[in-house]
Amino acid sequence: MTKPFTLLQISDCHLLADPKGRYRGQSPDECLQRLSPAMAAFKPDGLVLTGDVAEDGSSEAYERAIDALIGLAPKRAVIPGNHDDPDHMFDIFDAAGFAQRQVVTWGGWAVALLDSVQPNDPAGALSPTEYQLLEDAQTLALPTLVFLHHPPMAVGSPWIDRYALNAPEPFIEAVGLGQVQAVGFGHVHQVFSEHRGGVQYLSAPATSVNSQPDRDSFTPDPTGPKARWYRLWRNGRWASGVISAG
Numbered sequence: 001m002t003k004p005f006t007l008l009q010i011s012d013c014h015l016l017a018d019p020k021g022r023y024r025g026q027s028p029d030e031c032l033q034r035l036s037p038a039m040a041a042f043k044p045d046g047l048v049l050t051g052d053v054a055e056d057g058s059s060e061a062y063e064r065a066i067d068a069l070i071g072l073a074p075k076r077a078v079i080p081g082n083h084d085d086p087d088h089m090f091d092i093f094d095a096a097g098f099a100q101r102q103v104v105t106w107g108g109w110a111v112a113l114l115d116s117v118q119p120n121d122p123a124g125a126l127s128p129t130e131y132q133l134l135e136d137a138q139t140l141a142l143p144t145l146v147f148l149h150h151p152p153m154a155v156g157s158p159w160i161d162r163y164a165l166n167a168p169e170p171f172i173e174a175v176g177l178g179q180v181q182a183v184g185f186g187h188v189h190q191v192f193s194e195h196r197g198g199v200q201y202l203s204a205p206a207t208s209v210n211s212q213p214d215r216d217s218f219t220p221d222p223t224g225p226k227a228r229w230y231r232l233w234r235n236g237r238w239a240s241g242v243i244s245a246g
């Protein structure tokens with residue numbers, strides 16, 4: 001069997017303008033640095049940043065994220081999270097060669113990059129533009145991965161479930177119709193996996209601070225920063241798991 005395409009999903013870095021700034025009591029820069037050797041060891045072919053790259057939407061945070069990650073993989077993409085400034089980050093990541101607001105074809109797979117952010121609201125929503133991207137991906141007739149920041153279902157943690165994707169039913173129906181194999185999201189700062197309607201829904205935990213699962217309020221997880229990996233074979237076979245800095 002031919003070599004698979006290795007994709008890293010990197011989420012919720014929450015970097016701040018000040019490189020010494022703290023997020024939930026820890027340095028998000030140091031967390032990302034701790035995880036970097038484990039991510040590099042995967043020798044990824046592509047990486048997708050799934051939002052909340054910055055806690056504060058600052059240029060400084062985006063530029064440090066790019067500096068830290070640009071050498072990790074030859075193909076790169078990014079989608080925004082609710083803490084990001086979507087238009088501002090678009091310009092900075094566009095200049096650095098990150099794919100955005102499109103469907104990319106990597107390793108014989110379609111990878112749809114959906115923007116689920118709505119202004120001044122931590123919960124998510126998908127506009128007709130995003131549903132059109134999903135349709136565009138389906139017309140490629142390739143095994144497909146869909147990324148968005150917000151979870152389309154509750155993960156069992158009320159502190160974040162109140163800010164999930166609004167009105168997720170049409171989305172779940174749309175991804176269940178075609179060749180979508182998996183939907184990857186961030187936002188929840190914990191590992192989550194659920195199979196529904198023939199599609200696997202998977203979170204990437206945060207590279208910053210995670211919470212223990214199934215908690216009413218954010219409860220720091222002492223097991224450290226994490227990311228998710230995917231291996232994608234051209235015949236549609238795939239596998240996924242979580243990388244931890246330990």
Ligand SMILES: [Fe+2]
Pocket residue numbers: 051052081082083149186187188
């Ligand atoms: Fe978020």
